[in-house]
Amino acid sequence: MAYEFCRVEREGPLTIVTLNRPEVMNAMHSPAHFELDGVFDDFANDPEQWVAIVTGAGDRAFSAGNDLKWQAAGGRRDWPESGFAGLTLRTNLDKPLIAAVNGIAMGGGFEIALACDLIVASEGAVFALPEPRVGLAALAGGLHRLPRAIGLKRAMGMIMTGRRVSAAEGKELGFVNEVVPAADLMPAARRLATQILELSPMSIRASKQTVLRGLDEPSLDAAMRNQAAYPAVMAMRASKDVVEGPLAFSEKRPPRWSGS
Secondary structure (H helix, E strand, O other): OOOOOEEEEEEOOEEEEEEOOHHHOOOEOHHHHHHHHHHHHHHHHOOOOOEEEEEEOOOOEEEOOEOHHHHHOOOOOOOOOOOHHHOOOOOOOOOOEEEEEOOEEEOHHHHHHHOOOEEEEEOOOEEEOOHHHHOOOOOOOHHHHHHHHHOHHHHHHHHOOOOOEEHHHHHHHOOOOEEEOHHHHHHHHHHHHHHHHOOOHHHHHHHHHHHHHHHHOOOHHHHHHHHHHOHHHHHHHOOOHHHHHHHHHHOOOOOOOOOO
8 A cells, every 4th residue: 555654564564664754854744644543553453463663764853743834834733533643642552663763753753752662763863852942742642651751850851941862861761772873773673573573462462551551550459450351461361372382382392473
């Protein structure tokens, strides 16, 4: 299928989504939000797709965030229920997402990366939530995800100043998992994806859902008691993979995961 504002490639069970508006540093406008909503719907609903990498076209930007020129010219400003880039409000997605940040990740671009489970950044990547500089606020998840990722005071230090943070500092703060040379960015993201794909996709989805839902439970005790009823945990326990894993271990062979 041809897309106007992104590219989608599939390599076995891996989906690679490239934000593709390099002429505006991959800034997002309403038509792109709705196109990406369909892309991530397809990823979520395809049983053959288990992991996704999100990156940006070109070597300047992952995404500069909201397309302010589009907005200033009177363009539509809405996005789908799934949020900015069809992703930031997609809280029910249990499949893992890796952000491969290849340059500037500003505002909504940073919020797209924070909506992913892992962030790999090139050495020249830059992160910020600069919305207050233009009379806005990071309401596509940044004001909630960043404090959860790095703690309140560190997050407030970025949010209250709008300052730019390098990839190296992002790793030090804790929201970047790995920093690599630009030429190694996609190989590093694929390496992480390969490591995930070696594991049971049912177990990975159960693990992701348990972590995220558990953070919203009122206490550790409640999280421990309630996790058995989480849908992805129940699906894992009823899956073929829960039989295949121990069987492969006993037979001393690599497991053949079915994802069901």
